[in-house]
Amino acid sequence: MLQQELPGSDERDRLRWQCRRGMLELDLLLEAFLEEDYPGLPDQEKEAFSRFLGLEDPQLHDWLMGGGSPDDPAFAALICKLQTSLHNNPRATSSDT
Amino acid sequence: MDMTLPRRRFDTLIIGAGGAGLNAALQLADSGLRVAVVSKVFPTRSHTVAAQGGVNAALANVLPDSWHWHMYDTVKGSDFLGDQDAIEFMCREAIPTVYELEHAGVPFSRLDNGKIYQRAFGGQNQDFGGPQAARTCAAADRTGHAVLHALYQQNIRAKTHFFDEYFAIDLLRDEEGVALGALVLEIESGDTLVIEAKTTLIATGGCGQVFRTTSNARINTGDGMAMALRAGIPLQDMEFFQFHPTGIAGKGKLITEAVRGEGGYLINGNGERFMERYAPTARDLASRDLVARAIVTEINEGRGCGINKDYVLLRVDHLGEEIIAKRLPGIRESARIFAGLDPALEPIPVFPTAHYSMGGIPTDRFGRVVVPAGEGAEEVVPGLYAAGECACASVHGANRLGGNSLLDILVFGRAAGKDIIDYIKENPHHRPLSEPSLERAVAHLDRWDHQPEKKPAGKGKAKPAAESSVRELREEFRKVMEDHAGVFRTPKSMAEGVKQLKAIRRKLRGLRLKDQSRVFNIARIEALELENMVDVGMAIAVSALGRKESRGAHSREDFPVRDDRQWMKHSLYFREKDRLEYKPVRSKPLTVKGFPPAERVY
Numbered sequence A: 001m002l003q004q005e006l007p008g009s010d011e012r013d014r015l016r017w018q019c020r021r022g023m024l025e026l027d028l029l030l031e032a033f034l035e036e037d038y039p040g041l042p043d044q045e046k047e048a049f050s051r052f053l054g055l056e057d058p059q060l061h062d063w064l065m066g067g068g069s070p071d072d073p074a075f076a077a078l079i080c081k082l083q084t085s086l087h088n089n090p091r092a093t094s095s096d097t
Numbered sequence B: 001m002d003m004t005l006p007r008r009r010f011d012t013l014i015i016g017a018g019g020a021g022l023n024a025a026l027q028l029a030d031s032g033l034r035v036a037v038v039s040k041v042f043p044t045r046s047h048t049v050a051a052q053g054g055v056n057a058a059l060a061n062v063l064p065d066s067w068h069w070h071m072y073d074t075v076k077g078s079d080f081l082g083d084q085d086a087i088e089f090m091c092r093e094a095i096p097t098v099y100e101l102e103h104a105g106v107p108f109s110r111l112d113n114g115k116i117y118q119r120a121f122g123g124q125n126q127d128f129g130g131p132q133a134a135r136t137c138a139a140a141d142r143t144g145h146a147v148l149h150a151l152y153q154q155n156i157r158a159k160t161h162f163f164d165e166y167f168a169i170d171l172l173r174d175e176e177g178v179a180l181g182a183l184v185l186e187i188e189s190g191d192t193l194v195i196e197a198k199t200t201l202i203a204t205g206g207c208g209q210v211f212r213t214t215s216n217a218r219i220n221t222g223d224g225m226a227m228a229l230r231a232g233i234p235l236q237d238m239e240f241f242q243f244h245p246t247g248i249a250g251k252g253k254l255i256t257e258a259v260r261g262e263g264g265y266l267i268n269g270n271g272e273r274f275m276e277r278y279a280p281t282a283r284d285l286a287s288r289d290l291v292a293r294a295i296v297t298e299i300n301e302g303r304g305c306g307i308n309k310d311y312v313l314l315r316v317d318h319l320g321e322e323i324i325a326k327r328l329p330g331i332r333e334s335a336r337i338f339a340g341l342d343p344a345l346e347p348i349p350v351f352p353t354a355h356y357s358m359g360g361i362p363t364d365r366f367g368r369v370v371v372p373a374g375e376g377a378e379e380v381v382p383g384l385y386a387a388g389e390c391a392c393a394s395v396h397g398a399n400r401l402g403g404n405s406l407l408d409i410l411v412f413g414r415a416a417g418k419d420i421i422d423y424i425k426e427n428p429h430h431r432p433l434s435e436p437s438l439e440r441a442v443a444h445l446d447r448w449d450h451q452p453e454k455k456p457a458g459k460g461k462a463k464p465a466a467e468s469s470v471r472e473l474r475e476e477f478r479k480v481m482e483d484h485a486g487v488f489r490t491p492k493s494m495a496e497g498v499k500q501l502k503a504i505r506r507k508l509r510g511l512r513l514k515d516q517s518r519v520f521n522i523a524r525i526e527a528l529e530l531e532n533m534v535d536v537g538m539a540i541a542v543s544a545l546g547r548k549e550s551r552g553a554h555s556r557e558d559f560p561v562r563d564d565r566q567w568m569k570h571s572l573y574f575r576e577k578d579r580l581e582y583k584p585v586r587s588k589p590l591t592v593k594g595f596p597p598a599e600r601v602y
């Protein structure tokens, strides 16, 4: 219903909302990654990130907190980058954000 | 103004798809009503997913238990501010509610005999304050997710109509005050839609994001609470906000109490174990509120750590790598990821983190929204319901017990669902939509685009609109809340906080959107959320300044003790003129004798 075409809509804006999750931990990591790392990713990894966001919160949380690893190699690479996203991002590391 | 907005009609509208909203929806859809559920994020991304600990019910599967003991603990935990009729109802209903969830498919952890396993948590006792009880039912460490997932699946089966990624803007009410539905915005397209309904349930969850340091997800901006305020409904007991003492500084992520249980301790900027001064015996294991206040006192008195001296340190390195790995799995990874350090080598910077709002939209035990009706009486707002963390039934009073919040959302979500069924039987027809109410809602949205570029009204000091973006103002606001309406409350600081919030409110009125595109305009959503947060923040600050005693989570330096003679009453904050009213606590339970106020010793 009310479907509209999305002329010129920025994929990043769509993803920005997909980074809003039910757990603070995910919000922090996904948002920092989207702002800092995502723009420079090759298309293939961008696509993997978009798929990654389609998964359930506890799954993402487990992987990011070091519990188990995904079968999909593209996800494994993403997870490594996400785990350090807060600390590659100077804005996010200052204690007064 | 364009009033030809698309309209959809349902028997009932539910705003929010967390545990409260989905449990209500399920009762309604199962009874054959047409139910619309609006959620700003996909339902299973609601904040309920974060609840890992579990849900309380006196099933007595592990140790002896009874709903009456559960009730006693809850009344005592509330510091005697909870309504005892609602508390009795919740503790009794806990038992069938958990069994109903089990039938809905929640995979609770089990004992060898097949019964639901139950954990012991703080604040749970047998026999009215006697030995430890074990009352918390959990589905491994994914209780919240398991509940959401099961309820979502059941709702799909029952044909509940979901509006995923729709943002509710404002409630619609007619001239007689009857609830008519809401104006909502589809986030993807930016299109607005009017959802007309015979009843409306607000189930939008908490508002932890109003504080700079919080354990709550970004979506917890108190939208439903602010919608109620704008519709002329007061918020109850907003001064009571639960803080967890150890959040990672600047991030808010919780570091579990278990860390201190295993021997971790706090130090200040001078390297001193300061808890020894505040609680000579319990030290780092003193109650949550006491530890949180001690941390903030150290910082306020200049003994914080870091360049800005704005946090203290939690040491665990002395425990050694092996113990950390064995007894505190997860902590090392969390500290690495969120604080950028290895706790086996370095201490973790911590600060109290805003965790749970005890206050909210006032309701009775049927989930019906109630407002004052002169001289101590209350009346129901026809067709309007609230349940979950956004509501105040009030079962948590001045402090909530662990595991009682999932219980609250499920019990009162269910109760609201059942009451709505009866209401619709008696009120089977849609009422005409009130155009003035719709116009106000549309104007609230449109003002972000069309407001003329001039200085905001009020004192000339406020910055012109363009200088201060929504994000900057949000951070300024959250800092004011943390400094002036957080853990540590002095009259001077609270009054200063209210003053600064008023200035922020003025600045906010002067803001408009730079990017006025419609499609996926997240800046627009964030602007609306900020408006909501500022309204809720003001409710917290004004209510805190008003309550001249210390009770539960509300602690003032100038009135350090509980004062039952004058203050055993609920506060009600009205947005209009930032006004406060009070109403009595309901100390009479439904069937048993009430528990009179006693000193709270643990």
Ligand SMILES: Cc1cc2nc3c(=O)[nH]c(=O)nc-3n(C[C@H](O)[C@H](O)[C@H](O)COP(=O)(O)OP(=O)(O)OC[C@H]3O[C@@H](n4cnc5c(N)ncnc54)[C@H](O)[C@@H]3O)c2cc1C
Residues within 6 Å of the ligand: B015, B016, B017, B018, B019, B020, B021, B038, B039, B040, B041, B043, B046, B047, B048, B049, B050, B051, B052, B053, B054, B055, B144, B166, B167, B168, B169, B203, B204, B205, B206, B215, B216, B217, B219, B223, B224, B254, B355, B356, B387, B388, B389, B390, B402, B403, B404, B405, B406, B407, B409
């Ligand atoms: C880290 C953490 C751990 C916790 N652990 C426990 C625990 O173990 N046990 C326990 O009892 N409690 C726990 N709690 C508390 C408990 O999780 C929450 O109080 C509870 O889940 C709130 O549920 P809810 O249904 O009221 O709201 P939520 O689950 O927050 O859902 C709110 C819904 O409203 C929607 N919404 C909000 N605003 C809008 C809008 N403007 N338009 C449309 N939709 C909107 C959201 O999309 C969402 O669907 C914990 C809390 C935290 C922060």
